[in-house]
Each structure stands twice: as structure tokens, then as C-alpha cells.
Amino acid sequence: MSLSTIDVIVVIAYAIGIFTLAQWVSREKAGHSKDTSDYFLASKNLPWWAIGASLIAANISAEQIVGMSGSGYAIGLAIASYEWMAALTLLIVGKFFLPIFLQNHIYTMPQFLARRYGRLLPIIMAIFWLALYVFVNLTSIIWLGSIAVTKVAGINQDVALVILGAFALLYQLKGGLKAVALTDIVQVTLLVLGGLVVAFLTLSQIGGDAGFIGGFQKLTAAAPDHFHMILEKGDPHYIDLPGLSVLIGGMWIANLSYWGFNQYIIQRALAAKSLDEAQRGVLFAAFLKLLMPLIIVLPGIAAVMLAPGLPKPDEAYPTMMRLLPPGLLGLVFAALVAAIIASTASKINSIATIFTLDLYAKFRGDRTKAEDDQGDRGEEERLVLVGRVTAVVAILIAVIAARPLVGASEQAFQFIQEFTGFFTPGITVIFLLGLFWKRATEAGAIVAAVTSVLLSTVMKYALPSPALSQAANDYLTPFMNRMGVVFIVSLLLAVIVSLVTKQRAGTDTIDMSDVRYSTRAGFNVGALAVILILIALYATWW
Numbered sequence: 001m002s003l004s005t006i007d008v009i010v011v012i013a014y015a016i017g018i019f020t021l022a023q024w025v026s027r028e029k030a031g032h033s034k035d036t037s038d039y040f041l042a043s044k045n046l047p048w049w050a051i052g053a054s055l056i057a058a059n060i061s062a063e064q065i066v067g068m069s070g071s072g073y074a075i076g077l078a079i080a081s082y083e084w085m086a087a088l089t090l091l092i093v094g095k096f097f098l099p100i101f102l103q104n105h106i107y108t109m110p111q112f113l114a115r116r117y118g119r120l121l122p123i124i125m126a127i128f129w130l131a132l133y134v135f136v137n138l139t140s141i142i143w144l145g146s147i148a149v150t151k152v153a154g155i156n157q158d159v160a161l162v163i164l165g166a167f168a169l170l171y172q173l174k175g176g177l178k179a180v181a182l183t184d185i186v187q188v189t190l191l192v193l194g195g196l197v198v199a200f201l202t203l204s205q206i207g208g209d210a211g212f213i214g215g216f217q218k219l220t221a222a223a224p225d226h227f228h229m230i231l232e233k234g235d236p237h238y239i240d241l242p243g244l245s246v247l248i249g250g251m252w253i254a255n256l257s258y259w260g261f262n263q264y265i266i267q268r269a270l271a272a273k274s275l276d277e278a279q280r281g282v283l284f285a286a287f288l289k290l291l292m293p294l295i296i297v298l299p300g301i302a303a304v305m306l307a308p309g310l311p312k313p314d315e316a317y318p319t320m321m322r323l324l325p326p327g328l329l330g331l332v333f334a335a336l337v338a339a340i341i342a343s344t345a346s347k348i349n350s351i352a353t354i355f356t357l358d359l360y361a362k363f364r365g366d367r368t369k370a371e372d373d374q375g376d377r378g379e380e381e382r383l384v385l386v387g388r389v390t391a392v393v394a395i396l397i398a399v400i401a402a403r404p405l406v407g408a409s410e411q412a413f414q415f416i417q418e419f420t421g422f423f424t425p426g427i428t429v430i431f432l433l434g435l436f437w438k439r440a441t442e443a444g445a446i447v448a449a450v451t452s453v454l455l456s457t458v459m460k461y462a463l464p465s466p467a468l469s470q471a472a473n474d475y476l477t478p479f480m481n482r483m484g485v486v487f488i489v490s491l492l493l494a495v496i497v498s499l500v501t502k503q504r505a506g507t508d509t510i511d512m513s514d515v516r517y518s519t520r521a522g523f524n525v526g527a528l529a530v531i532l533i534l535i536a537l538y539a540t541w542w
Contacts, residue, residue, distance in 0.1 A: 002154045007330030014190070014334040018183055018341070019171045025182040026175025035380035036361075039176035039387055040353045041107055041271040050181045051281025054268045054346070055090075056288045057184035060191060061343035062145040065296055065336060069320075070313035072293075072300025075237045076226030077541055080293035081246040084534055087289040089255040091527045093269075094282035097260050099515045100435055102275045109263045109431075110358040116434040117442040118507040124449070126358040128423070129263060130351060134394050135401060136420060137264070138347045142168075143402040145340035151318045152333050158403075164337075165399045168344035173388055177353075180345045181268055187338040188288070194335025195295025197328055202302040202320050215302075223304045229541045233474075242478035247538075250480035253487045257424045261431045264350040276520060283526045290533055344395075351394045352387040360386055421479065422460075425487035426452025429494050434510075437498075442507070444498030448490040455486050 003011070037043055046054075071079040106112045110122040110129070146160040153160070172179045200212055207215025220227050230246070231238050245251060259265055272278035296317075303316040306323070310316060324332055361383055426449040433440035433448075459482050464473035476482050519527075 004326040006327045010330030011334050022171040022179040022183050026179045039384045042178035045273045046271045048277045048280035051268045052284025053188040054181040054184035055285040057187045057342035058346035060339050061141050062148040062340050068296045069300035069317035072297035073316035074313040078241050080297050083292040087286040089259045090282045090286040093260045094279040103515050115509045133351050138398040139402040143406040165395045168341045169395045172345040187342040190335045190338045194332040198299045226301050239478045245480045250484035257428045279523050286530050348391045352390040355390045356387040422456035429490045441498045441501045441503045443501040444494040447497045448494035451490045
């Protein structure tokens with residue numbers, strides 16, 4: 001595949017337009033220089049539409065567009081549970097987590113841990129998150145993004161790697177989170193428009209004279225096994241999506257950790273102008289998540305009819321892009337690049353935020369405007385500079401490390417994702433207890449984190465075990481089920497240790513007295529609509 005002249009013009013126009021927009025929204029009034037609140041939290045003034053769009057733009061990248069479409073090709077609609085269950089998770093985050101975070105002026109997840117548990121745990125977690133974000137997430141985003149760009153545009157992959165990393169860095173370097181969030185509405189619009197075009201054209205080609213609707217009907221009739229949301233135990237892909245665990249099991253652990261306690265994601269909501277605005281933003285994102293399978297998964301399922309026998313499922317989406325005429329190909333390719341750039345820029349900004357505010361500023365004892373509206377102007381300017389330098393260093397490391405870390409093996413990314421999941425149950429336990437159980441102690445939280453890693457590692461490499469029954473081994477083989485078991489064990493141990501240890505006086509400064517869990521009518525009506533749509537979707541394709 002190669003881009004025509006009109007396609008290249010469309011892509012260049014996108015690049016110039018998004019860069020210009022980012023610089024325009026980053027401008028400051030005469031005499032005002034960016035402080036930490038401006039750079040890392042968009043002046044705590046993000047509107048709902050920017051929050052919702054930015055949540056999705058940060059979440060969706062090449063590995064999800066290409067990888068989830070490939071899963072649609074191989075598994076079917078069941079993979080959409082990752083998107084649809086995320087919509088329900090966002091409602092929980094908006095109603096129960098954000099009121100506590102925003103009432104207490106939380107700006108990073110390590111800061112919450114510091115104010116809730118003490119000094120040791122947040123340092124450990126800040127270092128862990130930085131290593132994870134730089135060496136796992138950022139490298140994966142730009143590496144898999146470069147593969148997608150190379151397949152479509154035909155340019156050298158190393159060149160694509162450098163271009164993606166450099167562009168994502170430069171367009172947000174001046175404005176920080178504000179540049180990222182306020183341009184993400186354009187990125188998401190392009191992503192949704194491009195995805196809908198691919199879905200419409202692929203199904204129209206299947207339908208022929210019957211059109212888009214006829215194509216969908218033919219597809220469901222030709223590939224009925226690809227339209228089941230809950231996989232039975234005998235299904236070859238049950239190990240990836242183990243039946244009801246996607247509704248009532250381990251997927252909840254991953255979703256709560258990702259959408260509720262992940263700096264990379266939650267930072268947008270923490271920068272809202274108000275709690276109501278933040279809740280409108282996550283509701284908007286929940287509706288967008290309902291739409292994502294149509295954009296990402298459906299073209300992969302359509303490839304079952306249009307391109308049977310692909311050597312690798314991940315070739316499904318690029319193959320479907322070949323159906324696009326000149327001009328539209330450029331538009332969809334720009335949408336793919338937009339997803340890569342938005343996710344990369346978001347990750348860079350989160351890395352800079354955690355390093356600058358949770359490690360550098362705390363080590364120096366600096367007070368910042370991001371934390372409590374206090375801070376010397378000179379110190380604020382220096383901290384913003386540190387954030388920008390951190391962003392540059394992070395992307396340089398990621399570009400250099402991407403090939404040896406992620407490109408060395410086709411299974412490297414999958415292995416890293418599962419390795420990351422070793423920490424997820426412990427993180428979820430730490431935050432849930434920290435939010436809703438005042439008796440939880442730092443010792444209990446640390447035990448949960450250690451148990452999560454150790455037990456996940458043991459279960460990964462010791463199973464199947466002759467000491468267990470066949471039924472137990474079968475249940476624990478899927479990673480999602482193991483994650484649920486690890487969560488329960490980590491939670492029980494954290495509770496026991498917390499009950500036998502005491503919290504140091506003055507370490508818990510999280511104020512719960514004025515937290516408002518009641519939500520406005522608009523949020524309640526929207527949340528009910530999301531829930532009813534989910535019930536209808538699962539009832540239709542159970």
C-alpha cells in the first residue's frame with residue numbers, strides 16, 4: 001500500500017493544522033508565564049468536552065486500532081467487552097472516585113497515596129509508574145504506531161518511529177496538558193470519522209446493492225460464531241476472554257485500575273474546572289466507548305469475508321484500509337496517526353507530571369501552584385522547565401529502546417502486558433481501601449502490592465499444578481481469572497495487616513467530610529442510558 005498525492009496532502013494538512021492549533025491554545029496573556037498548574041493541569045480549567053475527548057484520545061492508539069481489529073478478525077465481537085465494560089467503569093469513576101479526588105485537590109496518583117498512607121508508598125509507586133510508562137507504554141505506542149505507519153505509507157520504520165515521537169513531543173512541549181486536551185477533540189473527531197468511513201465501506205462492499213445494513217446482515221449470517229459476547233468454555237479463545245469473567249470477574253480489576261487510578265488517564269479529569277464538569281466529561285467518554293467497537297472491531301470482523309485467510313489477524317485493519325479510494329485513505333491514515341500522536345503526547349505529559357511534581361519537587365521541598373496555589377514564580381518556571389526536559393528525555397529513551405524492548409519478539413508486547421497485570425490487583429486494592437476504608441494502613445497497602453507481584457508470578461509459572469484439581473487448573477489458566485484471585489488474596493492480606501498495625505499520626509490528610517456523591521440529573525439520565533444500551537447489546541449478542 002502507498003499513499004497517493006492527494007492522500008499525502010491530506011496528511012500534511014492534518015499535521016500542520018493540529019500543530020498550529022496546539023500552539024494557539026498554548027498561548028498566554030502578555031506578562032504571564034506558565035506555572036505548574038498551567039502546564040501539568042491545564043490551569044485546572046478543562047471543559048467537559050475536552051475531558052471526554054482527551055480520555056478517549058489517550059486511550060485509543062495504534063495497538064488498539066490494529067490489535068483490537070485483529071482480535072475482531074480472530075475472536076469476534078467478544079473483544080468489544082474491553083470497550084463496553086470500560087463505559088460502565090467510567091460511570092463508577094465519575095460518581096465515586098472523582099468526588100474524593102477533586103474535593104481534596106489531588107493532581108497525581110502518587111500525591112493521593114502520600115496524603116493517604118505516608119511517604120514511602122508514593123515514592124515506590126511513582127518510580128514504578130515512571131518505569132512502566134517509559135519502558136513499556138511509551139515504547140509500545142510509538143513502536144506499534146511506526147509499524148502501522150510503515151504498512152500504510154511505505155516509509156522506513158525507524159524514520160516513522162522518530163517522526164511520530166518528535167511530532168508528539170513538539171506539539172505539546174509548549175502548552176503541556178492544555179495543548180494535549182484542547183486538541184484532542186479534533187483528534188477524536190478524526191478518529192471517529194475515519195473509523196466510521198472504514199466500517200461503512202467494508203460493510204457496503206459486503207452488502208453490494210443491499211448497502212451498509214444489508215452488509216451487516218450478510219456478515220452476521222456468514223460468521224455467526226463471531227457475534228457472541230460471552231465465550232463458552234470450549235471456545236479456542238476462552239483463555240483470552242473467559243466467559244462471565246468479563247462481566248463479573250477479573251476484567252473489573254483491570255478496568256478500575258486503568259480508568260480510575262492511572263495518572264495517564266485520570267489526569268484529564270483532575271484538571272476539570274469543577275466536579276460537575278469532570279463528571280460530564282467521563283459521561284461523554286462513556287458514550288464514545290460504546291461507539292468504539294463499531295469503529296475498531298467491526299472492520300476486523302468484516303475482513304473475515306473480504307480477506308479470508310490472512311496470515312496474521314493484525315493485518316485485518318490495514319487490509320481493510322486498502323479498500324479506500326484516494327483522499328479517503330489519506331483521511332483514515334490521518335485518523336490513525338492522530339490516535340498515535342494523541343496517546344504518545346498524553347503519555348509524555350503524564351511522565352513529566354509524575355517526575356516533576358512527585359519526585360523532583362518533593363525532593364527539593366518545593367510548594368507548587370498545582371498542589372495548593374502557592375509557589376514562587378521563579379520556582380514555578382524552573383519546575384515547568386524540568387517538566388519539559390523530562391518530556392524530551394522520556395521520548396528519546398523510548399525511541400532508542402523501542403526496537404530492542406518491543407521489536408525483538410512478536411510476543412514481547414503481549415508478555416509485557418501480562419507482566420504489567422501482575423501489579424494491577426495490588427494497585428486496585430491500595431486505592432480502593434485508601435478511598436473507602438479509613439482503617440487501611442501503609443503497611444497493609446505495601447503488603448497488597450508485594451502480594452500482587454509475588455502471587456501473580458508464582459501462578460503464572462507454577463500452573464498447571466499437580467497439587468490442584470483439574471477444575472482449579474482450568475479456572476486459573478486464563479490470566480483474567482488469575483488476576484481476580486490475586487486481587488481477593490491481596491485484599492484479604494491488606495485488611496488483616498491493616499487491622500494489626502497502626503497508621504502513623506498525621507499521615508492521612510484526605511478529607512471525606514464534604515465529599516458529595518450525589519450527581520446531577522443530567523449525569524444520572526446519561527448513566528442510565530449507557531447502562532440500558534449495554535444491557536441491550538449483551539442481551540442481543542449473548
